[in-house]
């Protein structure tokens with residue numbers, strides 16, 4: 001995992017590079033946090049009677065440890081507006097903090113990439129972002145601007161506000177700190193929050209943020225085309241896993257130490273200027289595990305190269321690192 005920590009005393013808008021984790025720490029210093037006992041909480045089942053504007057709480061049950069949640073908690077499910085579903089876990093032993101987790105792809109089911117935070121005492125929530133469907137399917141969006149806005153940014157914002165209200169009701173005190181963490185589309189959600197709703201969270205972690213879905217889609221197509229140059233043969237990629245592992249080992253050998261520590265991790269892949277010409281060529285251009293063929297080298301050049309259309313560059317190339 002690659003990470004950049006950015007500290008700021010102002011709500012921040014930060015730059016993005018694919019494959020990076022951006023940590024945005026906003027406002028309050030953590031020294032203001034006092035460690036003390038978990039507060040008493042209310043009756044879980046009674047939360048179904050809680051009235052909030054445009055919110056239906058459909059379920060509130062005291063839940064035993066199970067699945068990702070290793071602690072007893074109150075599980076609250078509901079619908080915001082017409083169709084934004086959420087699931088909120090309220091641990092019996094609360095640490096006075098709230099953490100929302102993002103969802104991957106087009107989401108389409110209630111997802112919480114931070115669900116395990118409940119085991120550390122966080123109240124935590126996830127949402128389906130206002131539609132149901134497969135994570136790579138976008139039929140829900142056709143001619144439906146409300147769903148587009150919900151998916152784009154509004155569902156996360158509304159879910160955070162509703163969750164904070166439920167947290168405050170259940171524990172009779174507001175969360176002292178609120179955080180958001182997400183990866184891929186969840187990283188995009190994180191960036192949207194930082195830019196559009198900087199008051200929602202005290203800290204935001206945007207992992208590998210998938211910004212600009214159209215350009216990323218073009219990039220995926222570009223990469224897939226060179227990985228499978230024969231459209232009738234889609235079972236074996238030109239760059240098989242063992243070759244990618246080899247490429248990764250060569251990239252790390254060249255760039256791991258740039259951050260001062262040889263630990264198998266590149267702090268900032270943008271600093272890695274790996275020359276693909278240094279990869280050993282396969283004898284007789286016959287594929288092998290410790291070399292690349294000419295077609296493989298050319299494919300790698302395309303994958304690491306910028307994605308362009310007739311107007312120019314529309315997306316940066318894949319960063320080095322994490323190949324295998």
Ligand SMILES: [Ca+2]
Nearest residue numbers: 256261263265
């Ligand atoms: Ca390193």
